[in-house]
Amino acid sequence: MDLAFTKEEQAFREEVRSFFRDNVPPDTRRKLVEGRHLSKDEMVTWWRILNKKGWGVSHWPKQYGGTGWTSVQHYIFNEELQSYPAPQPLAFGVSMVGPVIYTFGNEEQKKRYLPRIANVDDWWCQGFSEPGSGSDLASLKTKAERKGDKWIINGQKTWTTLAQHADMIFCLCRTDPSAKKQMGISFIVFSMKSKGVTVRPIQTIDGGAEVNEVFFDDVEVPYENLIGEENKGWDYAKFLLGNERTGIARVGVSKERLRRIRDLAGKVESGGKPIIQDAAFRDKLAACEIELKALELTQLRVVADEGKHGKGKPNPASSVLKIKGSEIQQTTTELLMEVIGPFAAPYDVHGDDGSNEAMDWTAQIAPSYFNNRKVSIYGGSNEIQRNIIAKAVLGL
Amino acid sequence: MDFDLNEEQRLLKESIDGLLTDSYDFESRKKYVKEKGGWSRTVWGKLAEQGLLGLPFAEADGGFGGGGVETMIVMEALGKALVLEPYLATVVIGGGFLRHAGSDGQKAAHVPSIVDGSKTLAFAQLEKNSRYDLFDVTTTAKKRGDGWVIDGEKFVVLNGENADTLIVTARTRGERRDKSGIGVFLVPANAKGVAKKSYPTQDGLHAADITFTGVEIGADAVLGNPDDSLALIERVVDEARIALCAEAVGLMDESLKTTVEYIKTRKQFGVAIGSFQSLQHRASDMFVATEQARSMSMFATMAADFEDAKERSNAVAAAKVQIGKSLKFVGQQAIQLHGGIGMTMEAKIGHYFKRLTMIENSFGDTDYHQRRVADGAGLI
Numbered sequence: 001m002d003l004a005f006t007k008e009e010q011a012f013r014e015e016v017r018s019f020f021r022d023n024v025p026p027d028t029r030r031k032l033v034e035g036r037h038l039s040k041d042e043m044v045t046w047w048r049i050l051n052k053k054g055w056g057v058s059h060w061p062k063q064y065g066g067t068g069w070t071s072v073q074h075y076i077f078n079e080e081l082q083s084y085p086a087p088q089p090l091a092f093g094v095s096m097v098g099p100v101i102y103t104f105g106n107e108e109q110k111k112r113y114l115p116r117i118a119n120v121d122d123w124w125c126q127g128f129s130e131p132g133s134g135s136d137l138a139s140l141k142t143k144a145e146r147k148g149d150k151w152i153i154n155g156q157k158t159w160t161t162l163a164q165h166a167d168m169i170f171c172l173c174r175t176d177p178s179a180k181k182q183m184g185i186s187f188i189v190f191s192m193k194s195k196g197v198t199v200r201p202i203q204t205i206d207g208g209a210e211v212n213e214v215f216f217d218d219v220e221v222p223y224e225n226l227i228g229e230e231n232k233g234w235d236y237a238k239f240l241l242g243n244e245r246t247g248i249a250r251v252g253v254s255k256e257r258l259r260r261i262r263d264l265a266g267k268v269e270s271g272g273k274p275i276i277q278d279a280a281f282r283d284k285l286a287a288c289e290i291e292l293k294a295l296e297l298t299q300l301r302v303v304a305d306e307g308k309h310g311k312g313k314p315n316p317a318s319s320v321l322k323i324k325g326s327e328i329q330q331t332t333t334e335l336l337m338e339v340i341g342p343f344a345a346p347y348d349v350h351g352d353d354g355s356n357e358a359m360d361w362t363a364q365i366a367p368s369y370f371n372n373r374k375v376s377i378y379g380g381s382n383e384i385q386r387n388i389i390a391k392a393v394l395g396l
Numbered sequence: 397m398d399f400d401l402n403e404e405q406r407l408l409k410e411s412i413d414g415l416l417t418d419s420y421d422f423e424s425r426k427k428y429v430k431e432k433g434g435w436s437r438t439v440w441g442k443l444a445e446q447g448l449l450g451l452p453f454a455e456a457d458g459g460f461g462g463g464g465v466e467t468m469i470v471m472e473a474l475g476k477a478l479v480l481e482p483y484l485a486t487v488v489i490g491g492g493f494l495r496h497a498g499s500d501g502q503k504a505a506h507v508p509s510i511v512d513g514s515k516t517l518a519f520a521q522l523e524k525n526s527r528y529d530l531f532d533v534t535t536t537a538k539k540r541g542d543g544w545v546i547d548g549e550k551f552v553v554l555n556g557e558n559a560d561t562l563i564v565t566a567r568t569r570g571e572r573r574d575k576s577g578i579g580v581f582l583v584p585a586n587a588k589g590v591a592k593k594s595y596p597t598q599d600g601l602h603a604a605d606i607t608f609t610g611v612e613i614g615a616d617a618v619l620g621n622p623d624d625s626l627a628l629i630e631r632v633v634d635e636a637r638i639a640l641c642a643e644a645v646g647l648m649d650e651s652l653k654t655t656v657e658y659i660k661t662r663k664q665f666g667v668a669i670g671s672f673q674s675l676q677h678r679a680s681d682m683f684v685a686t687e688q689a690r691s692m693s694m695f696a697t698m699a700a701d702f703e704d705a706k707e708r709s710n711a712v713a714a715a716k717v718q719i720g721k722s723l724k725f726v727g728q729q730a731i732q733l734h735g736g737i738g739m740t741m742e743a744k745i746g747h748y749f750k751r752l753t754m755i756e757n758s759f760g761d762t763d764y765h766q767r768r769v770a771d772g773a774g775l776i
Binding site: 001002003004005006009057072258259261279282283285286287289290291292293294295297298300301303304305308319324330356383385386387389390391392394395396 | 397398399401404465627652656659660670672674675678679680681684685687688689691692694695697698699714717718763766767769770771774775776
C-alpha cells in the first residue's frame with residue numbers, strides 16, 4: 001500500500017494544471033465558480049480547445065482519438081478539471097453515446113459520428129427517461145416502427161438535459177411491443193432537426209431551464225441509424241450507464257466548492273467577525289471535508305483497482321461513489337447557503353456580466369442549492385443505488 | 397498509488413485469519429473472558445508463536461520489522477474476531493514507546509519478553525480530568541538522586557490489572573496543562589507504592605485505576621526526554637488511534653456480515669425480513685459507512701509515515717472522525733436490524749456493538765477530533 005503518486009504522475013498533474021491555467025477562458029471559469037450556467041458558445045469553445053490539445057475524448061481507445069492514459073492519469077485529469085474548474089466534456093457525447101458507438105456500432109457509424117462527437121460538431125442529448133419511466137426505465141413506451149428503410153418514431157422523452165442545444169439524440173425506443181419489457185428495446189440515433197421533433201423547456205426550481213421535454217410525432221429516421229442489433233438496446237444502455245462510475249463522485253467539484261466556502265467564510269461577517277471564526281460553522285465545514293477525504297480515498301481505491309485488474313470486475317466500493325458524492329455536493333451547497341445568510345434571497349439582480357464583483361458571487365448560491373437537489377435523483381437515484389448495493393454486494 | 401497488499405502481507409493476513417478462525421469463535425471467546433484477567437494465555441502464546449507479538453519491532457531488536465500496514469492487517473483481524481488479548485496495550489502502544497524512544501538497554505530489557513509473550517504492558521495516561529488532552533497531566537515525577545519518584549492517579553488503564561510494566565505519563569515540571577514538562581516512565585507493576593483497582597470494562601476487556609504513591613524508579617526508567625515528551629506521546633497515541641481505526645473496520649465488517657446473514661434467515665410475515673426494502677437500504681447504508689471507514693483507516697495507516705507531525709495528526713484525527721461516525725451508525729443499525737435478539741448477551745452482535753462504542757470514546761471521540769480538524773488549516 002502506498003498513497004504517493006509517482007514523479008511522472010506528479011509531472012502530469014502539473015502539465016494538466018498549467019494547460020488549464022493558460023487555456024480556460026477566464027470568464028468561463030468565473031461563471032463556473034459562481035455556479036452560473038454557461039452559454040452554448042462558451043462550452044463549445046472550451047471543448048474545442050480541449051480537443052485540439054488531444055484531450056477531448058481522453059478515455060476513448062487511441063484509434064478513435066483517445067490518449068492511452070492510465071487510470072491514475074484519468075483520475076488526475078478529472079480532478080484538476082473539476083477543481084480548476086473548467087467545463088467537463090459533454091457527457092452525452094463523450095462518455096455515453098461515443099463508447100456505445102465505438103463498441104457496438106458499425107465502421108460507417110464510427111467514421112460518421114466519432115470525430116464529430118470529439119469536436120462537438122454535433123451536440124448530443126440523451127433520450128432515455130419518459131414521463132412514466134424514471135427509475136423503472138425499461139417500462140419506456142416511445143415506439144419505433146420499421147417502415148421499409150425507415151423507422152417511424154412516436155412518443156415522448158423527458159428530463160432531456162440541454163436538448164435546446166442539441167443536434168443529435170440517442171434514444172431508447174420500443175421496437176418489439178410483444179417482447180418482455182427489457183427485450184424489445186433498440187438504441188437509435190437521429191437528428192434533433194428532424195421533422196416531428198419538438199423541444200419544450202422545463203423550468204426547474206433554480207429558475208433555470210437546463211432540462212426539456214422532447215416530443216416525437218411521426219419522426220422519420222433512416223434504418224441505418226440503429227446502433228448494434230435490433231432489440232438489444234437495453235444491453236447497450238446498461239453498458240452506457242455502467243461506463244462512468246468514478247467520475248460521478250465529483251470529488252474535484254466538491255473540493256473546489258469547499259475551498260470557495262473557506263475563502264468566503266473568511267470574508268462574510270457574523271456577530272462582528274468572519275463566520276469562519278464561528279466554531280459551530282467550522283465544525284460543519286470540517287465534517288464535510290472529512291467526508292470528502294474519505295470519498296476521495298474510496299475513489300482512489302476504485303481507480304487503483306481498475307488500473308491493476310482492469311475495468312471488468314466492478315469494485316464493490318464503487319457503489320459508494322454515487323451516494324456519497326451526491327450527498328457531499330449537496331452539503332457544500334448547504335454550507336454556501338449558510339455563509340451567505342440573508343443575501344440568499346435576492347433574485348439575480350446584477351446579471352452575470354461580472355460588473356459587480358462585490359455582490360455577483362451571491363447571486364447563484366440559492367439557485368445552486370436548489371439545483372443540486374437533482375444530484376441524488378439523476379443517474380439512478382440514491383434509492384436505486386441502495387437497491388443495487390443490497391442486491392449486487394450484500395446478496396439481499 | 398497502490399491499495400493492494402504485497403505477497404508477504406497477504407500471507408500475514410491469511411495466517412492470522414486462520415489462527416483466529418481456529419481458536420476464536422464466539423463460544424471460545426466466552427471461555428477466555430472468564431480466565432484470569434479476562435484473556436487467554438494460550439491464545440497469546442499462539443500469537444507469539446506466529447511472530448505477531450514481535451511484528452513491529454526492528455529485526456535487530458528481535459522483531460520482524462513490520463510497518464503500519466502489517467499492524468493494520470493484524471488489528472482488523474483482531475477486531476473481526478473480537479479478540480480480548482492486550483495487543484493494543486502491549487505491542488502497539490508499549491511497543492511504540494520502546495521503538496520510538498527506548499534506549500538499547502530498555503529495548504534489551506523489554507522487547508524480547510514482549511515478543512515471546514511472557515510479559516505484557518499497559519499505558520497509564522488518562523487522569524480524572526484530562527479527558528482527551530494528552531498534555532493535561534497532574535501526575536508528577538520528581539527527581540530524587542539518579543532516579544525519580546512518581547505520585548498521582550491514572551484511570552481506565554487497559555490491561556492495567558495484568559501488565560508487568562506500566563508506561564506512565566508524568567509531569568516533571570510546569571503547570572497542569574503545560575505542553576512542556578511531560579515525561580514518560582517505565583514503572584514495574586509490582587513496584588512499592590503502586591495500588592491497583594481492577595474491573596471489567598463494558599466491552600469485556602479489563603482495566604484498572606492505578607494510584608502511584610511515592611513510587612521510586614531508577615534513572616533507566618525514563619523513556620526519551622523526561623522534560624519534553626509530548627511529541628513522543630502524540631506520536632504513539634496516533635499509532636494507537638490508527639490501530640483502533642483498523643480494529644473498528646474489522647468489527648464493522650463482521651457486524652455487517654452477521655446482520656446481513658441474520659436478515660436473510662429471519663422470517664416474519666412469511667418471508668425473510670431482508671426482502672423488505674427499508675431493511676435493504678439500511679444494510680446498504682451500513683455498507684457505505686463501512687467502506688468510507690475502511691478508506692480512512694487506510695489513509696491513516698499511510699499517514700503514520702508523514703514527515704510533518706501536524707499533517708499526520710490532522711489525517712489521523714480525520715480518520716478517527718470518520719470511523720467514529722461510521723461505527724456508531726453500523727453498530728446501532730446492526731442492533732436495530734437484529735431486533736430483540738440484538739439486545740441479548742447471547743447473540744454476538746451486541747458484543748461487537750459494545751466494543752465499537754468503546755472505541756469511539758478511546759483517545760478522543762468524534763467531536764474532539766472533528767474540532768481538531770476544524771481548528772487546523774483544513775483537509776482539502
